[in-house]
Amino acid sequence: MPELAANLEPIVNRRLLTTTPSAIRKFDQEISGIPGIVKLTVGEPDLNTPEHVKQAAINSINNNESHYGRQMGSLKLDQAISAYLKRKQNLVYDPETEIIVTVGATEAIATTIISLFNAGDEVIVPTPTFALYFSLLHLFGIKAVTINTAQDDFLLQPERLTKTLAAHPHAKGIILNYPNNPTGREYPETLIKKLAVILEQHQLYVLSDEIYSELTYGTKHYSIARCLPEQTILISGLSKSHAMTGYRVGYLAAPQKVIKLLTTTHALLVTAVPNMTQAAACEALSVRGDADPQKANKIYAERKDLISTGLSQLGFEIIPPEGAFYLFAKIPAKYGTNDLTFARELAHSARVGCIPGSAFGDGGIGYVRFSYAASPEKIREALKRIADFLNN
Numbered sequence: 001m002p003e004l005a006a007n008l009e010p011i012v013n014r015r016l017l018t019t020t021p022s023a024i025r026k027f028d029q030e031i032s033g034i035p036g037i038v039k040l041t042v043g044e045p046d047l048n049t050p051e052h053v054k055q056a057a058i059n060s061i062n063n064n065e066s067h068y069g070r071q072m073g074s075l076k077l078d079q080a081i082s083a084y085l086k087r088k089q090n091l092v093y094d095p096e097t098e099i100i101v102t103v104g105a106t107e108a109i110a111t112t113i114i115s116l117f118n119a120g121d122e123v124i125v126p127t128p129t130f131a132l133y134f135s136l137l138h139l140f141g142i143k144a145v146t147i148n149t150a151q152d153d154f155l156l157q158p159e160r161l162t163k164t165l166a167a168h169p170h171a172k173g174i175i176l177n178y179p180n181n182p183t184g185r186e187y188p189e190t191l192i193k194k195l196a197v198i199l200e201q202h203q204l205y206v207l208s209d210e211i212y213s214e215l216t217y218g219t220k221h222y223s224i225a226r227c228l229p230e231q232t233i234l235i236s237g238l239s240k241s242h243a244m245t246g247y248r249v250g251y252l253a254a255p256q257k258v259i260k261l262l263t264t265t266h267a268l269l270v271t272a273v274p275n276m277t278q279a280a281a282c283e284a285l286s287v288r289g290d291a292d293p294q295k296a297n298k299i300y301a302e303r304k305d306l307i308s309t310g311l312s313q314l315g316f317e318i319i320p321p322e323g324a325f326y327l328f329a330k331i332p333a334k335y336g337t338n339d340l341t342f343a344r345e346l347a348h349s350a351r352v353g354c355i356p357g358s359a360f361g362d363g364g365i366g367y368v369r370f371s372y373a374a375s376p377e378k379i380r381e382a383l384k385r386i387a388d389f390l391n392n
């Protein structure tokens with residue numbers, strides 16, 4: 001195996017040395033070796049990709065769709081995304097000029113951050129939230145101005161946004177994520193409208209990661225792009241809604257001028273998304289695919305109730321989940337506020353894996369995230385083990 005020449009080691013993007021890799025994956029790996037551990041760690045559907053979606057990918061391969069595709073995505077898929085956004089959210093995006101198909105929402109986030117901001121810029125990030133944003137901002141020398149939402153029941157409040165904008169008048173963007181990873185909180189339409197009124201008065205982009213928009217319990221998702229189409233970069237994907245994490249399909253929707261910029265970066269990074277996964281996504285986002293997230297929702301809703309009731313009965317203070325497939329729970333008072341220590345103890349002593357809340361920024365300190373994208377048997381076993389752990 002080749003050893004890197006010692007004199008090459010110092011040659012590196014220095015910011016990378018201080019960029020945290022996914023704290024979720026890191027912790028997951030740390031505890032994965034514990035024999036017999038029940039992991040409620042990663043945010044990945046345990047369901048299979050729907051058969052009709054899989055078949056579309058197979059057909060694409062069999063039809064020899066093996067050439068470089070259109071950089072912004074196959075027109076057929078862009079049309080399907082456009083129709084889907086209209087059907088679900090009453091959003092209007094031109095499939096030819098206002099949508100890009102990306103390698104998962106991950107690439108959509110990276111492409112947007114790289115394209116719009118410069119080193120030294122400030123971007124507002126309410127926390128707790130998906131940690132990828134922090135890592136990418138840091139890697140490109142962009143400063144995250146965080147707002148801790150823990151004191152506001154994990155929803156960004158208009159007053160706090162106004163205060164932050166007053167203190168950071170030159171902020172170039174804000175990154176919203178709802179339904180939220182890790183809290184499962186969903187922003188009500190009324191709150192989105194209030195936040196939009198404030199954001200409209202500022203010269204900044206709104207990056208809205210709505211990848212869990214299909215997974216809500218009770219309320220219907222309301223995209224901020226409906227209020228601020230001129231300012232919003234809508235980010236989403238099929239990983240969660242259609243159990244397609246491994247297919248790596250996401251998308252961006254935004255005004256044409258910004259899509260042009262984003263397309264340059266996207267094409268430089270990846271050229272285009274593989275044809276077969278685009279074909280699968282096209283089928284998933286067709287009217288035929290509308291039933292898939294509905295079916296999944298029913299399954300997740302039962303698991304949500306199971307884990308919410310179970311943890312509440314064990315004395316955990318929980319954030320009642322309104323979307324996604326995460327349950328955010330405060331660690332019991334007798335364990336203090338060190339969520340990393342608690343999560344480690346739970347992993348080693350109870351053999352239950354969860355993610356420390358601080359992996360999602362300051363707003364997550366003192367909490368842990370349980371993913372209930374896991375079978376009811378696993379959830380029941382985890383609850384039993386946690387009960388034994390607490391009783392001892």
Ligand SMILES: Cc1ncc(COP(=O)(O)O)c(C=O)c1O
Binds near residue numbers: 103104177237248249
């Ligand atoms: C909020 C959020 N955005 C984006 C992603 C990444 O999604 P994708 O698999 O489409 O890259 C995740 C994955 O966990 C997520 O939780």
